[in-house]
Amino acid sequence: MSADAPDLPEPDCAPGAAHPRETLRLYGQGRADGDFLGAFATGRLHHGWLITGPRGVGKATLAWRIARFLLSQADPGGLFAAPPPASLDTPPDHPVIRRSIALAEPRLFLLRRGPNEKGTALSADIRVDEVRRLKGFLQLSAVDGGRRVVIVDAADELNVQAANALLKLLEEPPAAVTFLLIAHQPARLLPTIRSRCRELRAATLEPADMAAALAQAGIEVQAPEALAALACGSVGAAMRITNLDGLDLYARLVGLMAAQPRFDRASALAFSDAAAGAANAARFDLVLDLFDLFLTRLARTGVAGAPFPEAAPGEAAAFARLALDASDARRWAELQQELGARARRGRAVNLDPAALVMDMVLHISAAAAA
Known part of the structure; x- marks a missing residue:
């Protein structure tokens, strides 16, 4: 198991969430479970194995689940061999669970971003030094001669030198070693790395599975269908939206646009102020993402019809009125690109968040009025 600087946050753990190695129950990935089994x-x-899928759907949780399963299995064969396992579940009292949670499992190596050269912060990518540590792990004999597992989280964070070093290990893998590469954007990986792995696709979650996964994390959901729609089936996105009042913010944004051609300036100012101030930096980032999602769903309505399920009350009716056909869809898609670029420029020059949000509201309002 790799070791990192104790004072730094874990690079493969979402803020405010439990680390995937601590999540023993996985929801919504029955197909991936079955494929591996x-x-x-x-x-x-x-x-x-290249574990792919949108960010936040449980790819890392799936990787740790597979790792525990492999490391807890007895070697097959012999007259008294156990029957094939029926699931990837590991008995809750198995010592591999305790050791994995404590990052003390000697047959498991976690390859992830480490500290920078000064040790003051996390590196921006996985460097070749980390892969050299993995190489040393693989050169050692397994403690009991059995299986070993390597988790790479995330493979699309490998820099060029690290990716080439990992490729050499994949080309000549030691016996009884399984590589689990987590990739949010597999197209960024070397084609030769992709070609040496079998893909295991993690799916987006349905509302019931998402509500169950959030409940496991201690988050109760009042509107699972709306949250699943807004989070695009990602538990990670759903946690962020819930913690930052994203459902309410999105409903307020839909309400502002649903009133067109009337423009309620007081409501728009109140909405903009919700993202103002240094203390609301995370909420400001979410609001910008909600604008992008709003315009995406609006443009899609002009082609495929009103969204179902709704992500906010009145969304379908408002969208059906604002995007009548493919021509409207194209104009909303163009505005999405334009506002996305304006938001990036505004953030680059530290434009006041409230002013930037208000500017985006005014642009959408002008487009809706037209």
């Missing part, structure tokens, strides 16, 4: 049952398990 089926491969394991054949006795010809691929040495490299």
Whole structure:
């Protein structure tokens, strides 16, 4: 198991959430579970797995689940071999769970971003030094001669030198070693790395699974359908939206636009002030993302019809009125690109968040009035 500077945050853990290694129950990934279990049952398990899917749907939780499963399995064979396992569940009292949570499992290596050269912050990417540590781990014999697992979280954070070093290990893997590469954007990986792995796709979550996953994290959801729509099936996004009152913010944004061609300036100012101030930096980032999502859903309405389920009360009716056809959809899509660029420029020059939000409201309002 790799070791990192104790004073730095864990780079593979979302703020305010439990680390994936501590989450023992996985929701919404039954198909991925079944695909891996089926491969394991054949006795010809691929040495490299590329776990893909949108950010926040449980890819890392799936990787840790697979790692615990592999490390808790007895070697197959013999007259008294156990029957093939029916699931990837690991008994809750198995010592591999305790050791994995404590980052003390000797047969498991976690490859992730480490500290920078000064040790004052996390590195921006996974550097080749981290892969050299992995190489040293692989050169050692397994403690009990059994399986070993390597988790790479996330593979699309490897810099060029680290990616090439990992590729060499994938090309000549040691016996009984399974690589689990988590990738949010697999297209960024070297094609040669992708070609040496079997893809395991993690799906977006349905509302019921998302509500169950959030409940496991101690978050009760009042409107699971709306939250799932707004989070695009991502538990990570849903946690962020819930913690920052995103459902209410999105409903207020829809309400502002639904009133067109009338423009309620007082409501618009109040909405802009919700993202003002240094203490609301995280909420400001969320508001910008909500603008982007609003325009995406609005443009899609002109082509595919009003969204279902709604992410806010009255959304479908407002969108049906603002995006009548493909021509409207194209104009809203163009505005999405324009406002996205304005937001990036505004943030680059530290424009006042409230002023930037108000500017975006005015641009959408002008487009709606037209």
